[in-house]
């Protein structure tokens with residue numbers, strides 16, 4: 001048990017790997033971050049090179065660790081983009097295919113078939129998820145069904161499956177530990193969220209050998225040690241959680257009814273529902289928030305696939321901006337989008353529509369529309385999509401949220417934060433440390449090694465940066481939101497919304 005030193009968080013996101021050192025006050029001491037390649041082999045498909053992810057993560061980890069004396073890191077916590085599916089060879093440790101990323105739509109047809117076979121109600125009841133290509137289960141099935149050599153190795157126990165937490169734990173640990181935390185496992189569509197075990201019925205239906213699955217463990221607890229920082233001083237890996245659940249923890253949403261929204265590549269609103277899973281009737285997901293000891297907390301989640309990624313697309317796809325930070329001034333340079341709406345359904349639509357085949361669309365363009373209108377419409381779309389989720393969440397829980405805690409890369413954009421407060425009519429609360437994801441993983445690891453004493457100590461560490469209060473009248477907000485719903489209805493024209 002130690003109280004001195006630091007906790008090192010490894011935050012493996014969709015677009016970059018980060019390593020962040022936290023002190024006992026929960027303050028950031030050092031950070032290193034590096035982007036890695038996004039691979040788009042076909043329209044709608046998204047892959048990552050799992051080896052590259054590991055190398056980049058290792059590099060930033062070493063960079064940050066070199067800033068403090070050897071032996072001062074009390075523990076490592078891992079947090080990661082969820083659902084992204086890696087299959088690797090148990091003997092060589094090499095990936096057998098590129099990682100299939102959570103955004104990838106390649107299993108859309110497979111999901112339709114499984115729905116036609118009537119599997120969705122059973123899957124929903126057992127896993128809390130909807131039958132969508134988002135989750136790992138159909139991605140893993142696709143790999144096994146498409147590549148005979150992967151199936152053959154899996155049948156012989158030579159191919160291992162994991163989400164990115166498992167992949168990092170395997171690579172980091174002495175003795176190659178093959179494990180996952182229960183919050184990540186709950187995103188695979190293979191875990192029974194009531195028993196917290198891999199579900200045999202689903203494995204049989206999907207044709208997935210149980211031997212390739214990692215051991216499911218609590219989110220706070222010892223996974224193993226890494227000797228990669230210093231061979232003389234192995235550091236315990238003492239916590240792991242999916243990035244959205246880690247952010248909920250890092251935001252201090254420990255009690256039922258507390259919610260946060262993370263604005264990264266996508267937007268993910270999670271609402272803590274306490275120790276019982278609540279099954280949604282409105283397209284929300286039921287997910288494991290974390291497990292600490294025997295106590296398991298659950299959350300209702302709304303997942304928006306494209307948020308900050310639309311800004312990246314304006315930068316990399318269109319070359320319209322040089323840097324994400326430019327979008328704030330551009331959005332403020334016009335009073336309104338003047339009727340332009342941007343539906344960034346690049347990867348289909350998530351909560352509450354679950355339309356894997358929807359695609360992006362810009363409506364309301366006139367000859368007077370310019371770059372600033374388009375950029376503003378893209379930022380506004382992030383806020384509208386979050387409101388779509390909040391509406392169903394409030395409907396589901398019967399509770400009107402009075403404040404929304406926010407974090408993630410895009411909360412730097414104060415135009416977006418103010419617009420969000422106006423669109424939702426809630427106080428948007430931004431903490432001092434907006435790296436809530438990394439902080440949550442640090443908290444989980446720190447609790448396991450006695451670096452922090454318990455939840456009440458963690459609650460004291462919260463620092464507030466700014467609260468955005470609604471400023472626009474309801475008439476303005478409702479008119480703007482109605483325009484968004486109209487734009488969306490063109491995309492979902494086959495369905496009533």
Ligand SMILES: Nc1ncnc2c1ncn2[C@@H]1O[C@H](COP(=O)(O)OP(=O)(O)O)[C@@H](O)[C@H]1O
Pocket residue numbers: 013014015016263264265266307308309310311312324325326327328408409410411412413
């Ligand atoms: N000032 C900004 N305005 C709008 N979006 C931003 C801004 N700064 C960063 N972003 C967006 O935030 C995202 C990065 O946030 P981050 O939390 O690091 O994401 P992830 O963990 O998903 O990789 C990018 O998609 C980027 O476009």
Ligand SMILES: O=P(O)(O)OC[C@H](O)CO
Pocket residue numbers: 012013014015080081082083102242243244264265266
């Ligand atoms: O990489 P992020 O932070 O956008 O998170 C991605 C989510 O975990 C996908 O479910």
